[in-house]
């Protein structure tokens with residue numbers, strides 16, 4: 082009996098060590114413009130299979146409604162919130178024309194390559210601007226970031242993909258993008274990949290809540306299934322552990338389902354599917370945001386971040402230990418009333434304050450450490466009388482994670 086138990090324990094230990102030594106890889110998919118209520122009522126067997134292994138979560142975009150981080154529920158704004166784990170007040174992509182992204186807020190790809198210069202990244206996308214403008218491939222401002230594998234540009238190829246009024250060519254491009262992604266993942270296994278699919282949003286704009294729109298979403302589900310099959314193939318044949326996130330960039334209006342961009346509940350409403358289990362208490366007790374995906378991938382892949390990048394990220398990891406969430410900061414007559422919620426009681430929190438935002442110009446900020454106290458305290462009244470300003474950045478650094486908050490004073 083005891084011997085049996087010992088053998089069982091030894092086996093468990095061996096399995097755990099083996100699992101730790103697996104090579105970790107990640108894929109995220111953005112399927113454009115699908116509110117949570119729609120994805121939940123349709124027949125999506127592939128998303129459900131993945132969620133059964135991990136989780137399905139309702140989530141949101143749009144930043145803080147009415148607050149300094151409020152972000153229009155527009156596509157490129159949402160993609161960039163995922164890529165940089167920041168809202169529009171930082172990443173500065175206000176619309177699909179992508180006029181002036183602030184590349185000082187690194188994308189997940191730049192974070193990854195900075196940490197692992199020899200590992201491989203990939204983009205498979207129905208919209209070329211994702212690579213050329215949001216990621217800013219080859220630009221000096223992005224450190225000349227380069228993907229190892231690229232599949233995009235098909236929407237510019239009108240010979241092979243002639244544009245038709247019903248946008249069927251976008252479906253065909255999504256199919257092509259998925260075919261290349263599935264074979265590249267199966268054969269080359271890039272360490273970090275982004276798949277972007279557009280057809281769902283096109284049908285939403287054309288038909289609103291309708292059989293045509295729902296059909297597009299079920300087609301997308303089948304496409305996700307092809308990528309998932311490649312991941313399963315890798316896991317069966319190689320010593321690899323894969324993370325997948327599937328999400329969307331915004332919801333649609335309540336009245337017709339045709340529009341988005343505003344701050345109504347359904348336009349802000351999104352969702353996430355992941356194969357990862359178990360998610361942490363932040364995922365369990367908070368309303369996840371599109372900005373949480375990058376910190377989750379950072380945690381999973383073990384990406385080392387420069388502290389100044391870490392401090393700017395507005396999302397939290399849904400994976401692994403998390404100390405604090407829900408930061409608030411309110412200026413009261415020369416003091417800042419700071420509060421947070423504790424999710425893991427271990428350790429202290431440090432409260433740092435800067436009265437500048439040099440970061441957005443690519444320069445460092447000078448943070449003062451103004452309080453160190455147990456995480457369980459959950460609040461601190463901090464004097465900033467000797468650093469008078471109309472603007473403060475507050476960093477609350479816990480044992481396992483760091484959250485941030487701005488104070489913006491009006492004249």
Ligand SMILES: [Zn+2]
Pocket residue numbers: 113114155156157282330331
């Ligand atoms: Zn969109």
